[in-house]
Amino acid sequence: MTHAPYLQLPPQPIADAAGFPSLPDYVASRLRDAILSGDIPAEALLRQEDVGQRFGVSRPPVREALKRLEAEGLVVSRPRRGYVVAPLDPTDVEEIFEIRMLLEERAAYIAAQRRTDADIEAAAAVLIAMEDLPAGTAEGAVAFVQHNRRFHDCIHRASGRRQMAEVMVSLRNKVERYIRVGSMIANSRAQVNQEHRAIFEAFRDGDAERLAMLCRLHVHDAGARLVRGLRQKGAGPG
Structure with missing residues (x-):
């Protein structure tokens, strides 16, 4: 290579x-x-x-x-x-997202119960900014990933589970460089925005069970899209 x-x-x-x-x-x-x-x-x-x-x-x-x-x-x-x-193959990605599903689900459930007005305002601001980002440009793709991190960080912080959040950040870092590939972002921007909007509404309403379910599905779908993209490109990333 x-x-x-x-x-x-x-x-x-x-x-x-x-x-x-x-x-x-x-x-x-x-x-x-x-x-x-x-x-x-x-x-x-x-x-x-x-x-x-x-x-x-x-x-x-x-x-x-x-x-x-x-x-x-x-x-x-x-x-x-x-x-x-570090290299990463689709099998590793699947395992990472399996772990993330469990952690994100739990963190979301707790966050819905503990979120404050300030937490809701912070998440709303990031969501609006993310939805307003232009599509079809490399700069927009990078900004979208950055805002995506901030949006989920709002929920992680609201949970108050610092150790759990650190583990989730570490897992996210391992795959983020592949998520940044433009085609993997551009092809799913509208769907991700819809998922984020539903997640925010459950977070705002304090609906712990719904927020936990939505976050689990969101992570599952993101992982599935990424694995498909990596496998379509050939023998995995790298």
Whole structure:
């Protein structure tokens, strides 16, 4: 397999690190964004010296950042190669979405019982912004995925289950770079918007059983669409 050269990505000025608690936080955040956006593809080699040059940092914070991303499942360590962006096949996607269905269902049930007016207002604002996004552009597709994360984060926060939310974020990160593929988003935008609207209404009304059911179905359908898209493209992602 031919891998895209990592250093095709533009260097990041070290001044950008000022807003982060530490250099490992900075490097991990920037690498995470590049992986989730697809700028760094699956199986791409992440040489520590290359990463350090890109961000203008030494190797120790790079090593710490890569260890954090490995714990999140975004990179893996390969013998005699170092770290590479983690590959993912349709079977892995199915398993991840099976787990997410259970967690999202439970978090939604609790969120409906605990949500506040502020939670409802936050979810409504994200929903409206997401529905207003233009279709048919790469920028719109990326923005749609970002708003999708924020919408579900509103429900996760309302549940008050921090550990559960962290696990769900980790699982979502493993598949998000594939969800960002334009065709997989464009072909389902209208349906996803309808599902989000129904989820929001159940959340607003405090209907725990309905919200739990809708979130479970939403995750199931999203996983099924993604698996179909990956299998249609051939031997899985990467």
